[in-house]
Amino acid sequence: xxxxxxxxVAFVSMLFYGICDFLAKKAVDDVGNFSAVVYVKILxxxxxxxxxxxxxxxxxxxxxTGILILAATVFSVVxxxxxxxxxxxxxxxxxxxxxxxxxxxxxLLGLLVLHEHLTLxxxxxxxxxxxxxxxxxxxxxxxxxKVFSAGVGIALLSMIGFGVASFLSYYVIADIGALSALFWxxxxxxxxxxxxxxxxxxxxxxxxxxxxxxxxxxxxxxxIGVFAFFVGIDMGMLSIVAPIVAAYxxxxxxxxxxxxxxxxxxxxxxxxxLTVIGLIGVSLI
Numbered sequence: 001x002x003x004x005x006x007x008x009v010a011f012v013s014m015l016f017y018g019i020c021d022f023l024a025k026k027a028v029d030d031v032g033n034f035s036a037v038v039y040v041k042i043l044x045x046x047x048x049x050x051x052x053x054x055x056x057x058x059x060x061x062x063x064x065t066g067i068l069i070l071a072a073t074v075f076s077v078v079x080x081x082x083x084x085x086x087x088x089x090x091x092x093x094x095x096x097x098x099x100x101x102x103x104x105x106x107x108l109l110g111l112l113v114l115h116e117h118l119t120l121x122x123x124x125x126x127x128x129x130x131x132x133x134x135x136x137x138x139x140x141x142x143x144x145x146k147v148f149s150a151g152v153g154i155a156l157l158s159m160i161g162f163g164v165a166s167f168l169s170y171y172v173i174a175d176i177g178a179l180s181a182l183f184w185x186x187x188x189x190x191x192x193x194x195x196x197x198x199x200x201x202x203x204x205x206x207x208x209x210x211x212x213x214x215x216x217x218x219x220x221x222x223x224i225g226v227f228a229f230f231v232g233i234d235m236g237m238l239s240i241v242a243p244i245v246a247a248y249x250x251x252x253x254x255x256x257x258x259x260x261x262x263x264x265x266x267x268x269x270x271x272x273x274l275t276v277i278g279l280i281g282v283s284l285i
Contacts, residue, residue, distance in 0.1 A: 006236015007283050009228050010244035016225035018251025023218045025256070031205040033084040036215070038193045038204060043219035045190035052183045059180035065172055069181075072168040073188040077196070079161025086154040097137035098155035103246025104130050105163025110239035114170070118239060125281025126243045128274050135271030136249045163242075169230065170238050178230035185226065240282055250275045 028036045052058060061069065079099070086095030107126055110116045118126070172181045197204055207215060225245075232241040250272040256262040264272075 004236075006232045006234075006241055007244060009235060010232040010241040011279075013225050013228035013232060013245045014248045015251060016221045016228065017245060017248035018255065020218055020221035020225055021248060021252040022255040022259075023214060023221060025252075027207075027211055027214045027218055030211045031207045031215075034197075034200075035205045035207075036218075037080055037084065038197045039207065039215050040219050040222060041186070041189045041193045043216055044223050045186040047220070048183055048186045048223060052179070056179070059176050059183055061176055061180075061184070065175045068168050068172050069184045069188065072165045072172065073185070073192060075161045075165035075168065076185075076189065077192050079158045079165065080193075081196075082154050082158035082161060086158065095155040095158065097134045098152065099158035099162065100133050100137050100246065100249055101130050102159045102162030102166065103242040103244075105160055106166040106242035106246075107239040109163070109167040110170075110237065110242065113167075114238060116237050116239045118237075119284070121284055122240065122282050125278045125284075126239075127278075129243050129247050129278030129282065132271045132273070132275030132278055133247060133249050135267045136253055136275065137271070138267065166229075166242055167238070170233055173230055173234050178227065178234045181230050182223075182227050186223070243282060244279060247275050247279060 024036060024040070027040075031039065079102070083095060083099050086099075104126070111118070169181060169185070172184070176184075225248075229241070229245050232245070250268075253262075253264060253268055253272065257264050
């Protein structure tokens with residue numbers, strides 16, 4: 001029963017990750033990629049830290065768990081900067097789909113390190129999900145051989161960073177719980193990004209007044225998405241939860257189609273169908 005509940009919570013996380021990505025696209029247009037992620041990380045940390053300080057106590061961790069938390073944070077920060085470095089160089093057509101496949105790394109680590117067992121149908125379904133993610137994310141018209149060569153290294157670094165960070169979170173959550181893990185994840189991320197922004201040569205772009213509510217909405221969606229992901233990890237199998245959560249790209253594409261009237265290309269339609277088929281298959285627990 002817990003495995004089923006974990007998968008259901010993962011679907012909630014997937015939905016809010018998709019909403020977060022959709023809302024972030026508009027915020028990026030105003031302040032740029034780097035400034036957007038810094039503001040969102042800081043804004044996301046505020047309600048999480050405030051809630052913990054007001055209603056619970058600051059979670060104390062052991063040295064081993066503290067090292068895991070720091071390592072997960074570092075991997076996450078490296079992944080974010082690799083991701084945005086790729087975007088700043090115009091490599092979105094290769095960076096976005098590969099980096100978005102981070103759940104594959106997490107799932108493989110769950111199978112190899114945690115010795116989780118999946119049925120053949122679930123394994124095929126996970127592969128189908130990631131095929132769907134790639135097709136939904138990739139921009140076929142802008143994907144050229146030169147762009148692929150230049151972007152694949154950055155994209156793989158981002159994918160591995162996100163995947164390993166999520167895998168390390170499994171051990172943190174197992175020790176201190178989902179809420180405490182959420183506190184340290186957002187608290188340290190806010191500190192890391194604030195320090196980097198302070199020393200970075202490029203200055204943060206100040207958002208227009210109308211953009212602040214949008215940034216706050218992105219932050220809230222990210223908090224809900226990450227917390228649901230952590231709860232899913234706590235309740236279910238990492239190798240199932242991670243691929244479900246990582247399949248948020250079709251949600252973003254569909255929202256863009258509904259609200260922004262963006263065109264869904266043929267490869268994206270095929271990707272969405274494959275992702276849905278994969279999600280159905282992997283949920284057969």
